[in-house]
Amino acid sequence: MTGCIYITGMGIISAIGDNVTQNLESLRQQKSGIGPIKILQSQFKNDYVAGEVGHTNRQLAKIAGMSTDLEYPRNTLLGIIAVNEAAEQAKFNVSDTIRTGLIAGTTVGGMDKTERFYYHLDKNIDFIQSHSCGSITEQIADHLGIRHYVSTYNTACSSSANAIMFGARLIKQGLLDRAIVGGFDSLSKFTLNGFRSLFILSETPCKPFDKNRTGLNLGEGAAFLVLESEGTLQITGNSPICVLTGYANTNDAFHQTASSENGEGAFLCMNQALKSANLNPDDIDYINLHGTGTVNNDLSEGMALKRLFGHNLPLFSSTKSFTGHTLGAAGAIEAVFSVLSLQNNFIFPSPGFEVPMDPELIPVTRTRSFPGIKNIMSNSFGFGGNETTLIFSN
Amino acid sequence: MAVFVRSALAISPQNTFEEHQIPEQPVIYTDYFQNILPDFKTYFNPIERRRMSRIIKSGAVCAIEAIQQAGIEKPDMIISGTGLGCVEDTEKFLNEVLTSETSMHAPTAFVQSTHNSIGALIAVRYQCHGYNVLYANKTVSFESGLLDALIQFRDKKAEYILLNGFDELTQENYNLKKRAGLFKSERITNLDILSSNSIGSMPGEGTSSFVLTDIQSPDNLVRIDAVEICYSLPDQNDLESWVSAALAKEGLQTSDIDLVVLGNNGDITNDTIYKTLTNNLFPESVHAYYKHLCGDYDTASAFGLWFFAHAMKAQILPDHCILNKKRARMINRVLLYNQDHFKNHALILLSKC
Numbered sequence: 001m002t003g004c005i006y007i008t009g010m011g012i013i014s015a016i017g018d019n020v021t022q023n024l025e026s027l028r029q030q031k032s033g034i035g036p037i038k039i040l041q042s043q044f045k046n047d048y049v050a051g052e053v054g055h056t057n058r059q060l061a062k063i064a065g066m067s068t069d070l071e072y073p074r075n076t077l078l079g080i081i082a083v084n085e086a087a088e089q090a091k092f093n094v095s096d097t098i099r100t101g102l103i104a105g106t107t108v109g110g111m112d113k114t115e116r117f118y119y120h121l122d123k124n125i126d127f128i129q130s131h132s133c134g135s136i137t138e139q140i141a142d143h144l145g146i147r148h149y150v151s152t153y154n155t156a157c158s159s160s161a162n163a164i165m166f167g168a169r170l171i172k173q174g175l176l177d178r179a180i181v182g183g184f185d186s187l188s189k190f191t192l193n194g195f196r197s198l199f200i201l202s203e204t205p206c207k208p209f210d211k212n213r214t215g216l217n218l219g220e221g222a223a224f225l226v227l228e229s230e231g232t233l234q235i236t237g238n239s240p241i242c243v244l245t246g247y248a249n250t251n252d253a254f255h256q257t258a259s260s261e262n263g264e265g266a267f268l269c270m271n272q273a274l275k276s277a278n279l280n281p282d283d284i285d286y287i288n289l290h291g292t293g294t295v296n297n298d299l300s301e302g303m304a305l306k307r308l309f310g311h312n313l314p315l316f317s318s319t320k321s322f323t324g325h326t327l328g329a330a331g332a333i334e335a336v337f338s339v340l341s342l343q344n345n346f347i348f349p350s351p352g353f354e355v356p357m358d359p360e361l362i363p364v365t366r367t368r369s370f371p372g373i374k375n376i377m378s379n380s381f382g383f384g385g386n387e388t389t390l391i392f393s394n
Numbered sequence: 395m396a397v398f399v400r401s402a403l404a405i406s407p408q409n410t411f412e413e414h415q416i417p418e419q420p421v422i423y424t425d426y427f428q429n430i431l432p433d434f435k436t437y438f439n440p441i442e443r444r445r446m447s448r449i450i451k452s453g454a455v456c457a458i459e460a461i462q463q464a465g466i467e468k469p470d471m472i473i474s475g476t477g478l479g480c481v482e483d484t485e486k487f488l489n490e491v492l493t494s495e496t497s498m499h500a501p502t503a504f505v506q507s508t509h510n511s512i513g514a515l516i517a518v519r520y521q522c523h524g525y526n527v528l529y530a531n532k533t534v535s536f537e538s539g540l541l542d543a544l545i546q547f548r549d550k551k552a553e554y555i556l557l558n559g560f561d562e563l564t565q566e567n568y569n570l571k572k573r574a575g576l577f578k579s580e581r582i583t584n585l586d587i588l589s590s591n592s593i594g595s596m597p598g599e600g601t602s603s604f605v606l607t608d609i610q611s612p613d614n615l616v617r618i619d620a621v622e623i624c625y626s627l628p629d630q631n632d633l634e635s636w637v638s639a640a641l642a643k644e645g646l647q648t649s650d651i652d653l654v655v656l657g658n659n660g661d662i663t664n665d666t667i668y669k670t671l672t673n674n675l676f677p678e679s680v681h682a683y684y685k686h687l688c689g690d691y692d693t694a695s696a697f698g699l700w701f702f703a704h705a706m707k708a709q710i711l712p713d714h715c716i717l718n719k720k721r722a723r724m725i726n727r728v729l730l731y732n733q734d735h736f737k738n739h740a741l742i743l744l745s746k747c
Contacts, residue, residue, distance in 0.1 A: 032522075042495065043495040044495070045495075084431070107509075109530075114488070115488070115491075115492065118488065119492060121570070121573060125570070125574045126574075128570050128571055128574045128576075129574070131478075132477055132530065132532060132692075133509070133530040133531070134477070134480055134530050134531035134532040134535065135532065137531065138532070138625075138737075141625060146625065147624070147625050147627070148624065148625065149623060149624070149625055150531065150625040150738075151529060151534070151538045151623075152529065152530050152531040153527060153528065153529060153530070154479065154508075154509040154510065154528055154529075154530040155509075155510050155526075155527050155528050156508050156509075156510065162527055166527075166542065169545060169549075170545075173545055173548065189491050189492070189495065190487065190488060190491060190504075191506070193487075193490075193491045193495060193499060193502065193545075194487065194504035194505075194507075196499075197498070197499045197500065197501035197504055198501045198504070198505075219465075235707050238444065249426040249525045249526065250523055250524065250526075250529060251472075251514070251517040251522060251523050251524065251525075251526040252517075252523070253517040253518050253520075253521050253522055253523050254507075254518065255518065256505050256506075256511060256514055256515070256518075257505055264523065265523060268523055315516045340508060371574060383505065383508050383510075383511075383514070384508060384510045384511060384513065384514025384517070385514055385517060385518070385526075386510060386514070386526060386527070
């Protein structure tokens with residue numbers, strides 16, 4: 001067992017920017033990325049808003065430095081853009097002495113390419129090879145030259161949070177020296193129609209924890225973080241941005257799609273994450289909520305917050321008001337936002353919040369500075385009661 | 395620290411579930427395999443049976459029986475692996491969306507298509523609030539879950555872990571992959587896959603569930619000493635060094651392995667890798683395989699573990715599994731090795747207990 005898990009690099013692409021700098025600027029200026037759907041070819045593109053990455057696949061391929069002649073799944077391109085940025089910051093190079101793993105979370109894998117060619121097999125049947133979740137992670141691993149360990153989680157909306165947690169556990173066990181962890185999820189007709197069929201898609205920008213919330217907005221994107229052990233830092237010479245101090249995974253064990261009224265799974269998860277970080281509830285300065293903006297999630301998560309923190313709730317908000325719900329990528333995207341908060345002493349808000357659903361649960365509504373911010377908790381909950389909480393510390 | 399298999403259940407193309415023992419006489423298949431399903435009536439009411447797809451029923455029943463046979467009330471954790479998840483539900487919803495997007499679709503297929511729906515179902519049924527994850531990483535999906543489970547035991551986080559591996563073959567998925575050239579183009583039966591001398595494999599399916607524990611008991615089937623996964627290796631020499639190093643970590647040499655279980659699937663480009671490895675490293679061991687029983691699919695190695703856990707416990711090795719002409723007097727140590735076109739190498743090391 002080795003000690004701390006250090007974060008030495010990160011990369012992101014989301015509806016609010018193609019890289020870390022752009023994302024940070026949008027968060028600071030409270031510029032939401034939720035708007036009309038322009039790229040996804042859905043019949044419902046005019047009925048809903050989403051946090052879409054505003055580039056065609058061809059444009060994404062250019063940004064990623066990939067061939068624009070090949071039909072990559074959108075997730076491969078988003079993933080490579082984010083992983084390139086993270087790898088560059090952490091001075092990643094392929095090495096046999098630093099055992100490196102790539103661990104990702106996703107829910108749709110290569111679904112967008114499958115949708116394009118499922119009824120046009122004569123044009124391109126290759127989609128069958130890039131459909132699975134794991135095949136996208138492998139394409140990204142091959143791009144980087146990772147050979148030691150590659151793995152993929154699909155636990156719905158907590159997928160990439162689980163990838164981050166597992167990377168940390170593998171390093172702690174001494175099985176890896178460095179882990180590139182994160183996730184990706186592109187918009188697809190499959191998920192848009194899926195969430196529509198559940199009546200939890202909002203036609204207007206989502207309002208997490210607001211009394212008048214009407215559901216979630218889907219989003220897309222990718223984010224990766226580089227985790228290193230103390231020993232690896234000495235080889236790479238990286239200076240850590242911050243530390244991943246706690247994590248936990250629990251299950252709500254209530255329903256395939258709904259969350260329990262008392263937020264049992266979420267409560268257990270946050271509580272266990274605190275224990276794993278050796279922290280008390282009042283050590284947490286800010287919580288990046290799961291906060292999707294659905295009636296059910298926000299009630300359940302809110303109840304869990306009240307159970308755990310009582311009347312001493314830390315500051316909290318949901319940055320899904322900026323990016324939409326990026327499903328399997330959400331845990332990683334919000335991990336990057338949490339690290340940015342620690343790095344820059346800022347707390348990012350839930351823009352658009354108006355009327356509290358509960359007078360005790362009022363999120364941060366304006367970007368505000370927080371000098372000396374120390375510990376941030378980030379929640380990711382998913383279908384099937386899959387709950388994951390991560391804690392990042394300065 | 396030692397980890398044991400307490401119970402192992404499999405629904406497969408063989409009579410593995412009802413008879414609960416390794417098949418002496420394999421069921422014969424042509425071109426592709428299909429699961430032999432149990433009677434689901436004893437497990438689910440008619441409404442549930444209608445709503446749940448084939449893989450969800452099979453996966454859930456395997457898990458329920460594994461928990462039952464382990465003699466525990468519920469597991470502390472649930473870990474699953476699948477290459478493609480619930481394919482039938484995915485196809486159903488995808489076809490609906492692609493043919494008439496604007497119609498109103500029932501959410502059932504979408505919800506059930508989420509990969510971890512079986513793990514979630516078991517969590518609700520047994521009120522398991524513990525760790526619950528799903529790996530979807532092609533042919534190491536199952537071994538990734540097993541690795542996670544071993545780490546959980548090492549960290550003393552669990553006493554009983556339910557580990558599942560599942561993948562299904564639908565007609566639609568078969569047709570697509572056949573057209574893409576992934577399967578053998580000639581007609582083939584399962585007992586002839588190794589003599590086919592051609593590329594491509596014969597696809598199959600299966601769901602397997604295991605209760606793992608770190609508690610000693612005469613009911614334990616086998617001990618799991620190690621699992622090792624490596625995404626890619628430069629060449630065959632590196633593969634041999636990697637396998638030897640994995641054994642050395644456990645204080646073993648290649649000659650300590652009585653039985654090497656290989657992932658031969660009848661694709662000549664794939665199977666030569668096994669042949670070179672066993673000829674060079676394990677000339678004295680018995681070499682065996684299992685994909686002539688279950689077919690080729692992402693989590694076939696879970697069936698491999700099911701088969702050889704029971705084979706070790708019973709000390710029985712049917713002739714149809716043996717690749718070389720050797721026999722072992724006792725099967726004390728087994729090494730399972732699977733790979734996919736020289737990627738996703740995975741080892742599972744078992745000992746008699």
